[in-house]
Structure formats: C-alpha cells, structure tokens
Amino acid sequence: MKRWIAILAVIAIAAVLPLLLSPTGYWIRVLTFTLLFAAMAQVWNIIGGLANQTSLGHAAFFGIGAYTSTILVLKFGISPWIGMFAGGFLGGIAALIIAVPTMRLQGHYFALATLAFGEVMRVIANVWTSLTGGPVGLSVPFVPPSIAAYSFKQLLPHAYIALIALIIVTVIFEAIRRSAMGYRLRAIKENPAAAEVIGIDTTKVKLQTAVISGVLMAMLGTLYAQVAVFFDPDTVFSAASISIRVALIAILGGVGTAIGPILGALFIIPVEELMNDLFSSGAAGLSQLIFGVILIAVILWRPRGFITVFDSLMARFSNKARS
Amino acid sequence: MTILDVRGISRRFGGLQALSDVTFSVPKGQIVGLIGPNGAGKTTFFSTLVGLIRPDSGTIQLDGTSVVGQKPHKVAALGMTKTFQNVALFAESSVLDNVLTAGLLRHDVETARKEALICLDRVGLKSVAHKLAGNLSFPERARVELARALCTGPKVLLLDEVMAALNPVEMQEIMDLIRSLRDDGITLLVVEHHMRAIMTICDRILVLNFGRLLADGTPEQVANDPVVVEAYLGRSMEAHK
Numbered sequence: 001m002k003r004w005i006a007i008l009a010v011i012a013i014a015a016v017l018p019l020l021l022s023p024t025g026y027w028i029r030v031l032t033f034t035l036l037f038a039a040m041a042q043v044w045n046i047i048g049g050l051a052n053q054t055s056l057g058h059a060a061f062f063g064i065g066a067y068t069s070t071i072l073v074l075k076f077g078i079s080p081w082i083g084m085f086a087g088g089f090l091g092g093i094a095a096l097i098i099a100v101p102t103m104r105l106q107g108h109y110f111a112l113a114t115l116a117f118g119e120v121m122r123v124i125a126n127v128w129t130s131l132t133g134g135p136v137g138l139s140v141p142f143v144p145p146s147i148a149a150y151s152f153k154q155l156l157p158h159a160y161i162a163l164i165a166l167i168i169v170t171v172i173f174e175a176i177r178r179s180a181m182g183y184r185l186r187a188i189k190e191n192p193a194a195a196e197v198i199g200i201d202t203t204k205v206k207l208q209t210a211v212i213s214g215v216l217m218a219m220l221g222t223l224y225a226q227v228a229v230f231f232d233p234d235t236v237f238s239a240a241s242i243s244i245r246v247a248l249i250a251i252l253g254g255v256g257t258a259i260g261p262i263l264g265a266l267f268i269i270p271v272e273e274l275m276n277d278l279f280s281s282g283a284a285g286l287s288q289l290i291f292g293v294i295l296i297a298v299i300l301w302r303p304r305g306f307i308t309v310f311d312s313l314m315a316r317f318s319n320k321a322r323s
Numbered sequence: 324m325t326i327l328d329v330r331g332i333s334r335r336f337g338g339l340q341a342l343s344d345v346t347f348s349v350p351k352g353q354i355v356g357l358i359g360p361n362g363a364g365k366t367t368f369f370s371t372l373v374g375l376i377r378p379d380s381g382t383i384q385l386d387g388t389s390v391v392g393q394k395p396h397k398v399a400a401l402g403m404t405k406t407f408q409n410v411a412l413f414a415e416s417s418v419l420d421n422v423l424t425a426g427l428l429r430h431d432v433e434t435a436r437k438e439a440l441i442c443l444d445r446v447g448l449k450s451v452a453h454k455l456a457g458n459l460s461f462p463e464r465a466r467v468e469l470a471r472a473l474c475t476g477p478k479v480l481l482l483d484e485v486m487a488a489l490n491p492v493e494m495q496e497i498m499d500l501i502r503s504l505r506d507d508g509i510t511l512l513v514v515e516h517h518m519r520a521i522m523t524i525c526d527r528i529l530v531l532n533f534g535r536l537l538a539d540g541t542p543e544q545v546a547n548d549p550v551v552v553e554a555y556l557g558r559s560m561e562a563h564k
Contacts, residue, residue, distance in 0.1 A: 199427075
C-alpha cells in the first residue's frame, strides 16, 4: 500500500515537472533525454540485469529503430507510430541473429561480441548510402504538427512521451522480474548447469530475453529520432554515447533493479550536460575529464550503484517511522 | 516394469576412461545404491544420465524414451533429475525461491510456490524457507538440493551424497524420506559413502570401479562378493564398524 503511494507520488512529480520548465528552454531538452536514457537503460537492464549478460551493442537495435521509422516516413510517408513497431520488429530479428551465436559466451566475451555487432551496424549504415543516406545522416521531415503524425512544435509532448515510455518499460521489466521467466533468469545467472538440470531451457530463456530487449530498444530509437530530428550513423549506432552509456547508467544506478536505471539516468545525463555547460568554454576535453572523474568517484563510493544509497535511506526512514 | 534402462554407456576424457560399458536396468520403485571408491565415475555417471555429459556410446531409456543426446532440461521434463554433490544452489536467492524455480517446470508461479513449501516441509526445512540459500550450513544446503530436485516432479531421482556431514538423527530423517519417496512411486539412485546407510535403505547396489560396473546385487550379495571386498568395500566396511 505504502509502496503504491510512493510510486504514484513519484509519477505525479515527474508529470508536473515538465510544466515547470521553460517550454523552449534548455532544461526541458535535458529532462526529455534523461527520461529517454532512463528508459533505454531500463531496457538494457532486462538483458544486462536480469540475464546478467552485459551487452555493449545495444546501439545496434537503437539505430535500427531510428533508421526504420525515419526511412518509412521519408520514403512512404508512414507515421512514426507505425514505423516504431516496424523498427521494433526488425530490432527483434537483429537481436535474434546476434543472440544465437553469442549466447553461449559469458562475461567479457559476450560484451566484446555485442560491441563488435554494434560497430558492424554503424559501418553498414555509413556504407549503405542508398538506404540510409550514409555519413550525411537523415533528417526527420517536417510535417504539420499532430499527435497522429508524431510531430510537435514544442519539446513538452516529447518529454511526456519519454515519461510514458519509461513507465511502460519499467512495468515490463518488473513484470518479467516477478514472473516465471524472472525466476528462471535468476537461476541461469547463478548456476546455469543446475538451472538446466531442474528443467530450465536456458537457451530459450536467454533468446527470449535478448529479443524482448532488442524490440524495446529499437522502439525507443524512434522516440529519439523524433526528438533529435536529425541523426547520422555515428550518433545512433555509437558505441560510446549509446551502447556503453546505457550500460553505465544501469550499472551506476543499480543493475538488476527497477529503480537503478532511473537513478542512474537522473544523475548521469544532467551532470554530463551541466559539465558541458560549465566547462566547455575551457580547455578542450575539460568537461569530459571532469565528468570522468566524477564517475570514477561515484563508482568507488557506491560500487553496487546508487540503489544502495536509496536502500539505506529507506531503511533509516522505516526505522524512524517504527520507533 | 523397467523405468530406467542403461546399455553400454562409455565416456572417455582425454586419456581417462571415465565410464566403460555400463549396463543395467532399474524397475520402477527401487532404491538403488551406487558405490565405489573416489574417482570411480559415480558423479560422471549421474551427469551422463541427466544429459550434462554426452556419452561416447551407449543408450539410456527413461520410461521407454531415449534420453541420450537430450539437453538436461528435456531430461528433467521427461522425469529425471539429480542433485549436485558439491551443492549448486542459487545462493543469492531464498531457499523457497530455489525450490520454487524447480516447480516452474510443471506449474505456474503460485502453484509452484505451494509445491515448493510441501517439498521443503518433506526435507524439514520449511522454517528456513525465507533465508538466503547461501547462508545455510552445508548439510542444510544439501537438503535444499534434495527439495529442489524433488520439486521438478521426477520419476527417477538421482541423489549425489545428500547425507554428507549429517548427524545420525538427520541421517535417519533423510533415510525415512528416501523410503517415503519410493512409496510415492519415485525410483531413486543414491550415491553415498556412508556404508551403513546405503546397506540399510537400498534394495540393490551397483559397484562402480574405474568406470566399470564391478557388481550388481542385493546389499548382502555385494557385501559378500570377494571382488568387491578386495576393490573397495573391505577397508571401508572396517572403517564404519
């Protein structure tokens, strides 16, 4: 009961927050990207947290989503809402293709294989000029603003769409975690041989997880394309600013928990923006350097993620309430 | 009625012939002991039966269905599973969740939870259901192993040293449990080093030595078989007297 009140309160605050920011300002953009990256990290968390398979190639699915919906608008005038599902479908297929050979790999080997897959997709998008426009990138065409066309004059609706997306993927994450699949994934994570012997089809469960994560990541790619309006292969298929960043957000926040990626994004995206804002006029790379130092400090302080700060605060709070 | 039929199972690891032409069959409802010196191939044999290790040759039929070359989860679904000698629990999960996960083979989450509590009750661990599996003592963990295997609803259950490090009272409880499982229609293969326990509960004993089946008979026959006594039992029987 208490839990539900807390969740509703957080959603209410999140729903009001965009209204308090200047609709044409800089921070509404930061908020939108924070919510979007929280959702992306949550989707990564399905495979990275629940299945314990550290993917460093999620940009592959993200880029597929961004390109699919944008190409469908450009070439056929199909609404990005529909393009989003087409992208999700292709993202799922891509996830299946990469998961079949890499699934047996564990730890670093899986991470490296997925990293390579993301890079391959980036190269393909750069080279396949007739479809993707190559290194020049694509611009989402301007159409008269309407919900059906997924086109808005301001960022505010994008912020709300990102918020809704975050809520949806968090519900999906939590539903999986509590379902039979969640139990099976925990078993596989802790002891794959024992999991098999008690009847878990470890191959099938891992494939399902990879596909769900791939589909959702591709769908979020459409959301990104619609906010960013312009993108090129090096942005949406980026190893550093997509693949590694979503993994970092989830890990820094608390991997395998529903709150972790949200905490991680609330920290990383605004701090990164703030550093750029404060120090970008200084020496080249100074802002990244300071951001890097902050990240290292945070990881040293809380190796298991911000979730541990959150947990101890909750424990203190409930102890006080009892005494 | 034969529930498990093993013919000519062999398996080589590099220069070591771990299993060599092992053949026997087990009628439904028997308690079969599997004994032999360390390194005789007992655990390898169990792993082969459940599909973790693929034999180089031979056939295994479970209730009339061939299981050689099947993955372990398929073998479990067909009704055969094992416990792990060195205990392979999901240490970061609760005892209940460990057992519940096995119940998911045949049930939804809610039914599996009820089944899991029944299985935990049978091994006498209902009171620690909500503890983390990793925080239990070794003998307790071995019993969680047993409960987890039981919760898959097996026809044939392979127990790999579940009585290790138990005190006499606990050992009696597990022996009673094994008999009651047999009464439920489950066929059991039991690897155990404790000779008195195995001689008491087993209907039949197989002796494995250097991967080869040395003897197959009732506890009395095996205990009096000069070949077995020479290879293994003699010293061990002395030690337990």
